[in-house]
Amino acid sequence: MQYIIDRIEQDIAICEEESGSMVKLSLQEIPKDAREGDVLLDINGAFQIDAEETKRRRQKMREKLNRLIK
16 A cells, blocks of 8 residues: 655654545654655554555656746
């Protein structure tokens, strides 16, 4: 399962699931260096950052923003 960190509030990360549903994850459950916009993978109950997918999504968002600005 894949999650995208939408925002971090106090001790929870509000994440979007692949289905579009929003879920709350404890900051204790996710990697300490996780930040908003990171893609998390749930691998057997342990979360890890998918650095490649995070990079790809950030690039895609930059491209969209650049198109909007022009």
